[in-house]
Amino acid sequence: MVGSLGTSRPFKIRSLHDNRKYGVAASDVKELLKKGCNLLQLPLSGAHVCLYADGTKVTKEFFATLHDNTELVLLCKDQTWGGAVCDIGQLLSSDQHTTGLVQAAKGLLSGEKSPKTRKILCDLLRNLEDRSELEGRDEDTEWFKGVEARFKTKSAYLKYNCENRIRSYMKELDGATKSVRKAKVRVECLQAFESISQMLKLDKYNGCYFDRTQKEAHRICTQEGWFTCQGSFDQTQCASLHSINPYGSRESRIVFSTWNLDHRIEKKRAIIPAFLEALQNHTSEDINLTYFYRMLFTRDNLKLVHIVCHKKGAHNLLCDPNKIFKRKQQDKKKMRLK
The missing domain is CATH 3.10.20.10 (Ubiquitin-like (UB roll))
Incomplete structure (x- = not known):
């Protein structure tokens, strides 16, 4: 009144x-x-x-x-x-309120009928009930449900998860080289593939990207295990500020599997075709294999992207023609032009 x-x-x-x-x-x-x-x-x-x-x-x-x-x-x-x-800002700025927030959110959730509000409360609970500080299987058994027994730590499993993604790119390159029809060209392609494969093995399939125990320069996440979306291929950062900590809960671990290690210059549309084309009239020794390795398997060309920010249409970006061949090959071309 x-x-x-x-x-x-x-x-x-x-x-x-x-x-x-x-x-x-x-x-x-x-x-x-x-x-x-x-x-x-x-x-x-x-x-x-x-x-x-x-x-x-x-x-x-x-x-x-x-x-x-x-x-x-x-x-x-x-x-x-x-x-x-x-x-809300003051509550979230300090860990001392976490327990109270969890209890309050659960209480509100039990009687909430609005789907939108339920979604907000569920997301809040998932992040508040963060157990990322726990690392071993015996410490957080819930997190390891569905994970093979050979993995004893969260970091070991997520390292393996990253390796698997990188290996899948290698399989695509392998399949493409084996599909080449000309026998002479196929031999050169297979030799080039083997050299790149050795580079990847030496780098342990770059599994360090998801491993929070690695040095800061080698991992994509924070020391606590937080990953931030790096935005679509044509952006410098994520406009929606997507973030996730797969170390925090089983649900976050599963959701993280939907995030993409996206190639800015596309693997299928640009990198592999350029690789095969370069070997049509050149030997594997003429090709700058390090360049193709970095474009396919490293953060020189890879971005970690939330599924919402992953643009599936053509990126329309091409390999740098000045980096496809080794320097001596570039010099030969210049001489011929003169």
């Missing part, structure tokens, strides 16, 4: 850094500030009050429109309040 001028009415008031609310009765802003500062032990000079819901400042005129028991925030000089969303 909106009160009339001069009539004391009840309000709920709190300070910026304390979520406890107190009842205060006041007939105008001046009285509200005086009683509120006294109750919360805050300096009256420069104090002001605003709506808890959206941060609107309560002026003398606006005060008269307030309903009984409106929730307010009392602020000291230079303090600001952006609305209820600030509470």
